[in-house]
Amino acid sequence: xxxxxxxxxxxxxxxxxxxxxxxxxxxxxxxxxxxxxxxxxxxxxxxxxxxxxxxxxxxxxxxxxxxxxxxxxxxxxxxxxxxxxxxxxxxxxxxxxxxxxxxxxxxxxxxxxxxxxxxxxxxxxxxxxxxxxxxxxxxxxxxxxxxxxxxxxxxxxxxxxxxxxxxxxxxxxxxxxxxxxxxxxxxxxxxxxxxxxxxxxxxxxxxxxxxxxxxxxxxxxxxxxxxxxxxxxxxxxxxxxxxxxxxxxxxxxxxxxxxxxxxxxxxxxxxxxxxxxxxxxxxxxx
Amino acid sequence: xxxxxxxxxxxxxxxxxxxxxxxxxxxxxxxxxxxxxxxxxxxxxxxxxxxxxxxxxxxxxxxxxxxxxxxxxxxxxxxxxxxxxxxxxxxxxxxxxxxxxxxxxxxxxxxxxxxxxxxxxxxxxxxxxxxxxxxxxxxxxxxxxxxxxxxxxxxxxxxxxxxxxxxxxxxxxxxxxxxxxxxxxxxxxxxxxxxxxxxxxxxxxxxxxxxxxxxxxxxxxxxxxxxxxxxxxxxxxxxxxxxxxxxxxxxxxxxxxxxxxxxxxxxxxxxxxxxxxxxxxxxxxxxxxxxxxxxxxxxxxxxxxxxxxxxxxxxxxxxxxxxxxxxxxxxxxxxxxxxxxxxxxxxxxxxxxxxxxxxxxxxxxxxxxxxxxxxxxxxxxxxxxxxxxxxxxxxxx
Numbered sequence: 298x299x300x301x302x303x304x305x306x307x308x309x310x311x312x313x314x315x316x317x318x319x320x321x322x323x324x325x326x327x328x329x330x331x332x333x334x335x336x337x338x339x340x341x342x343x344x345x346x347x348x349x350x351x352x353x354x355x356x357x358x359x360x361x362x363x364x365x366x367x368x369x370x371x372x373x374x375x376x377x378x379x380x381x382x383x384x385x386x387x388x389x390x391x392x393x394x395x396x397x398x399x400x401x402x403x404x405x406x407x408x409x410x411x412x413x414x415x416x417x418x419x420x421x422x423x424x425x426x427x428x429x430x431x432x433x434x435x436x437x438x439x440x441x442x443x444x445x446x447x448x449x450x451x452x453x454x455x456x457x458x459x460x461x462x463x464x465x466x467x468x469x470x471x472x473x474x475x476x477x478x479x480x481x482x483x484x485x486x487x488x489x490x491x492x493x494x495x496x497x498x499x500x501x502x503x504x505x506x507x508x509x510x511x512x513x514x515x516x517x518x519x520x521x522x523x524x525x526x527x528x529x530x531x532x533x534x535x536x537x538x539x540x541x542x543x544x545x546x547x548x549x550x551x552x553x554x555x556x557x558x559x560x561x562x563x564x565x566x567x568x569x570x571x572x573x574x575x576x577x578x579x580x581x582x583x
Numbered sequence: 584x585x586x587x588x589x590x591x592x593x594x595x596x597x598x599x600x601x602x603x604x605x606x607x608x609x610x611x612x613x614x615x616x617x618x619x620x621x622x623x624x625x626x627x628x629x630x631x632x633x634x635x636x637x638x639x640x641x642x643x644x645x646x647x648x649x650x651x652x653x654x655x656x657x658x659x660x661x662x663x664x665x666x667x668x669x670x671x672x673x674x675x676x677x678x679x680x681x682x683x684x685x686x687x688x689x690x691x692x693x694x695x696x697x698x699x700x701x702x703x704x705x706x707x708x709x710x711x712x713x714x715x716x717x718x719x720x721x722x723x724x725x726x727x728x729x730x731x732x733x734x735x736x737x738x739x740x741x742x743x744x745x746x747x748x749x750x751x752x753x754x755x756x757x758x759x760x761x762x763x764x765x766x767x768x769x770x771x772x773x774x775x776x777x778x779x780x781x782x783x784x785x786x787x788x789x790x791x792x793x794x795x796x797x798x799x800x801x802x803x804x805x806x807x808x809x810x811x812x813x814x815x816x817x818x819x820x821x822x823x824x825x826x827x828x829x830x831x832x833x834x835x836x837x838x839x840x841x842x843x844x845x846x847x848x849x850x851x852x853x854x855x856x857x858x859x860x861x862x863x864x865x866x867x868x869x870x871x872x873x874x875x876x877x878x879x880x881x882x883x884x885x886x887x888x889x890x891x892x893x894x895x896x897x898x899x900x901x902x903x904x905x906x907x908x909x910x911x912x913x914x915x916x917x918x919x920x921x922x923x924x925x926x927x928x929x930x931x932x933x934x935x936x937x938x939x940x941x942x943x944x945x946x947x948x949x950x951x952x953x954x955x956x957x958x959x960x961x962x963x964x965x966x967x968x969x970x971x972x973x974x975x976x977x978x979x980x
Contacts, residue, residue: 299819302819302820302821303821305821368818369818370818371816371817371818373683388818389816389817389818389820391683391686391816393679393682393709394679394705394706394709395705396675397675397676397679397682397706400671400672400675400676400677400679400680400683401679401680401682401683401686402683403676403680403683404640404642404679404680404681404682404683404684404685404686404687404691405683405684405686405687405816406683406687407640407667407684407687408639408640408667408683408684408685408686408687408688408689408691409687409817410667411639411640411666411667411687411689412687412688412689412817413817418817418818435672435673435675435676436672436675436676436679439671439672439676443669
């Protein structure tokens with residue numbers, strides 16, 4: 298979207314909804330949002346129907362702030378809780394079929410590269426653990442093997458939350474959920490390891506405990522996908538409903554899980570590291 | 584001191600044949616451009632149609648009998664006629680990637696056969712609702728099991744209810760013309776729907792036949808994606824919530840009605856494609872011997888076998904009529920009622936067990952035509968259709 302498209306004719310401005318005026322005057326366009334800007338700019342996502350205390354919603358809001366160029370970004374998702382929030386954001390969102398995100402993103406990114414040779418269009422998949430590691434597994438892996446240049450963000454709540462609490466491949470072993478009545482029989486799928494094996498250029502695992510880290514990680518992932526190759530971010534976004542986490546304790550749980558088994562981790566190729574260093578140097582110069 | 588003059592060698596790259604292609608109007612391509620006769624396989628004919636179709640991206644997964652066509656489309660990509668091309672992971676991934684490419688605003692092509700069509704069906708059935716003007720070639724073959732690769736067009740029975748447009752090519756000439764016309768019809772603003780061009784596998788794809796083709800230095804105009812029914816997903820729109828409130832988000836009467844009206848609009852768009860099928864394809868049906876009393880109604884390769892039955896009957900002094908159905912979706916209900924209003928007997932030869940064309944024809948004619956509608960003949964599983972079989976059904980008392 299050209300930023301000129303965002304602006305309406307001056308005569309119309311008084312009649313535009315406040316939400317739109319705020320996007321024009323205080324939106325995240327044309328600049329990189331920092332965690333310290335929270336509360337002082339218009340977010341692309343505000344109203345949403347997510348559950349009270351949902352850690353995924355917090356992560357999605359922060360992730361959207363981390364996008365380097367939201368005015369040139371298209372997001373894809375699939376069935377699951379995440380899309381309930383993502384469809385409410387003022388960024389074009391493709392809500393496809395079950396499991397198709399990484400295949401659709403492959404075609405979309407290639408098409409956009411043909412149509413916009415001089416304008417980088419960022420494509421970001423944001424879908425759940427079930428959508429990416431179970432039903433969409435083949436599409437995810439093959440998009441990585443092909444080195445498709447877009448970002449995959451896994452909203453890992455370790456459960457099929459939207460269908461009412463069944464175990465997914467990302468559920469930790471032993472967890473009792475609605476389709477694992479005797480406890481899940483096998484380990485959590487090692488998507489980080491699989492991403493590394495597949496040659497993903499930038500891989501990160503994190504929780505939403507530190508807002509600035511979420512913004513930075515998403516930004517790095519999108520920048521690497523633009524210039525180097527596929528990127529993957531795996532985020533712990535607990536389901537306080539299905540895991541019965543009391544609402545006031547959602548962030549306490551996030552810190553505990555982070556300390557126990559979900560610590561911040563970054564894996565990147567030499568090329569990705571060189572590119573991110575280059576960006577840092579350029580920014581310092583400016 | 585000596586000076587040396589270095590003369591830069593100016594290398595001017597010769598433009599490729601692909602770069603030298605010039606855009607012509609669809610009308611010029613279809614009706615005015617000179618044509619040269621060639622003797623080619625169906626797969627080669629498809630390649631030549633694609634060469635002239637200004638396709639941006641083609642994605643496919645190999646399956647017999649489609650593979651030969653899509654690998655030849657790959658050669659076109661290597662020659663610069665397409666901007667992108669790859670072999671996908673399997674048909675679900677392929678049909679999804681084609682959806683993504685189509686939503687980005689570029690012209691897209693894929694092709695598949697039998698089991699591949701079935702595998703991709705969840706996605707394929709979502710193209711019409713997504714209003715994606717994808718062109719898909721279907722080279723019909725048996726749907727497993729037991730495993731077989733032989734000609735049989737049962738798969739079209741599944742595709743016909745998706746909301747997408749469906750043409751059934753009889754021979755090499757149809758195949759060439761229908762592919763080019765499919766792109767133009769799919770991308771009309773008041774249509775904006777996927778178009779499938781089906782052909783019976785092996786009989787056309789792998790056999791050689793005569794085809795009259797336009798010159799290879801002309802191509803169709805590119806896709807004009809801003810003149811279509813829905814916005815592109817390129818983020819070139821004001822920041823509206825484009826995907827807001829899919830019906831799944833809510834369970835109330837508004838969401839039910841929203842989905843109902845969306846489905847109605849898909850099928851209405853299909854109806855609106857009729858005017859373009861009439862304009863570009865000479866109508867949804869072709870009628871031979873319109874004043875006959877005994878008729879064959881057929882589509883695809885069954886038409887060619889039927890033409891031979893017409894010739895043999897004429898030798899016996901009996902005039903038989905033929906209605907060739909070019910467009911299965913939209914279905915030529917009005918046209919069939921008109922063409923067959925005085926028919927006494929209708930025979931419907933098909934290459935599948937269930938007789939989907941038979942059912943369609945009966946539904947269209949019920950209460951409108953007094954003819955005896957014969958329940959066959961049908962062959963399937965790779966069995967060929969001898970003209971004698973059609974003759975038996977035509978002339979039995």
